[in-house]
Amino acid sequence: MSIITLMTDFGAIDEYVAIMKGTIFSINPSVNIIDITHQIDPQDLIEAAYRIESVYKYFPIDNTIHVIVVDPGVGSDRSIIAVKMFDQIFLAPDNGVLTLLLNKAKTSTIVRVENSKYFLKSISRTFHGRDIFAPVSAHLSKGLPIERLGPTLYENDPVRLSIQYPYISENDELIGYVILIDRFGNLITNIDLECFQKFCRLDMKKTPEVWIGSSKISDLAQNYQSVEPQKPLMIIGSRGYLEIAVNRGNAGSRFKSKKGDCVKVILSKSSIDRRK
Amino acid sequence: MSIITLMTDFGAIDEYVAIMKGTIFSINPSVNIIDITHQIDPQDLIEAAYRIESVYKYFPIDNTIHVIVVDPGVGSDRSIIAVKMFDQIFLAPDNGVLTLLLNKAKTSTIVRVENSKYFLKSISRTFHGRDIFAPVSAHLSKGLPIERLGPTLYENDPVRLSIQYPYISENDELIGYVILIDRFGNLITNIDLECFQKFCRLDMKKTPEVWIGSSKISDLAQNYQSVEPQKPLMIIGSRGYLEIAVNRGNAGSRFKSKKGDCVKVILSKSSIDRRK
């Protein structure tokens, strides 16, 4: 049984997602539809880009179609693309929401979705989720090769977001930022494990501290309970990114943080002093 | 595979919807249950009436059962009805929530749901979603003819809400109101395309302006991007109703609107002047 996943910014109140599902089942009654989330901040492409990167690899290969409808340009002349990579298919507006995956994929087949044979008959200017994404994904889930959807694009054709990767400042600080704040108030940064480890190795005599605003967190923890309740900690989270958390508390409200806030990691002598 | 859709005002926090699903699967393990929304404002029949009208037609015919549990009268002597119309089945309290569909259906079969053979054995006074709607819908999804549920009613028997359709005032204004505000802050009005077009044709030399409170919106757009970011616009939305939106913004908060607010469309000379 094929799987279609849905990630949108449609929220949970409106019936938009259900309309997409009804449209899909009208074409392929036996597909399995899974909600990733519909709570992407309206039109926040960066958030959507990181969330789909976090989730895609846990779905089966060969028969999963990921549909991402975070689409501020709906009804304008932006394109829709279908991409085959990682043995899965991704269907999204050509607005950069797939940037992290395209940057990572070794090989990919990319087509511009143009063949209206696989759309609903009447196309609105405001709801391509229903009129294009839903029916196209349903046809893909029945085995339609993506090449039938339209012309093949070159790897560099799709729009890419300019992703802010972490960097080392003139003061030898590792500079990142808060991508997401999750339900527990954990601050998920754009600093991944590899990058964090590389930075820490620059001076093995020192230990890392992370700063968010004027607050310093020195505890690099293996799990949330390794510090006292209500104490903050840094941790490499389940996504593989550096997170700032508070044991049995909420780092987001503790540090009054919001998405986009700057995070600095510095290598500190004082910490190593404490260990002597 | 049959489909049961669920629309309730039970929200996402409580386990009430899951209890309905468990009850359904206990009777028909192979049905496909789809959530329309569970975030109807508690006991808001008008909202539910418009949402089911928006969504039903995207679901397959012949094997879809729509279950609507927005039911302020649960446990009182209100009836439950099952209606076959548009080649689908609708199961709802007899409180008017199906009014828009009943007004539109050319033919329908309506029964009062009374046959306790298809209910749970013990019926509470507070949760008919679990005790009646869920098991009855499960039996329907297995092919039970609705006539088995109870006596057939006449077309005029079910309770109808008094729907406020748009009208033309003494000042030649088209008067409507805000039915819903969606997640993007778009104000969905009760003025449908046909009604809007008829009104505009009353004087083809003029162009429409829509007023919400003391704010005027003159741009009738084809899509959200056809005005500058943060500019308001009016648009015939994907439901087929006039909407007020703000490109990359939130009309609800911009105009401090709430459900029920009055909306006026006027035909303006000044606009046609500007076009000269």
Next chain:
Amino acid sequence: MSIITLMTDFGAIDEYVAIMKGTIFSINPSVNIIDITHQIDPQDLIEAAYRIESVYKYFPIDNTIHVIVVDPGVGSDRSIIAVKMFDQIFLAPDNGVLTLLLNKAKTSTIVRVENSKYFLKSISRTFHGRDIFAPVSAHLSKGLPIERLGPTLYENDPVRLSIQYPYISENDELIGYVILIDRFGNLITNIDLECFQKFCRLDMKKTPEVWIGSSKISDLAQNYQSVEPQKPLMIIGSRGYLEIAVNRGNAGSRFKSKKGDCVKVILSKSSIDRRK
């Protein structure tokens, strides 16, 4: 088709639940996954304990696996247990979240989940929902006997929450508290029907009154409409517990209540007087 239900405190915004679902489908593509709720207050074991008790019995026996991931101790040395009781399987951290069910079950088989053969290959310290609960539940749904997961425990081995059952005070009041407030603002107490009836029978010449803070509610209703709109009432709700509600209103905001608030039932002469 087997059913896996999911109850977590992961919320609806993040993709954590979807990651669990992808992991499950990668192992058992034909299982039916049902969300109970993901809105448990972060790390609130008592709330989770009452909700799973409310919902489990409406799911089919023999092929339902309930997965509860409310897990403040993730990554510490807390265990995970699988329990077979009521002809269903429950998979949860050994933190007491199954207390109400274990207290009630006449027979149960309990194992400590240790066999990493059924886990993901790499186990994080922060997301056992993905790394252990999801794959183990998927294998169970394919028929794996729970005994394969690890050593059998004695009935008294699992951690139990100290559940506050209602009691009679020195002043002959029945003392309970608010377990949950549902979406409608109904206050669900820990006073169950049996306990309430026993208390009322202590003096059949009197009638019960319930006090929440300094507010008294005298109407014991059969349904929400049996009092005037906006009037409060007490009712044995669909869960079988005493609830305080307001007809077409919100008891939570009316009485400014929160989870944990004390509720007193007293037997009152005055009420019986009124009946003369």
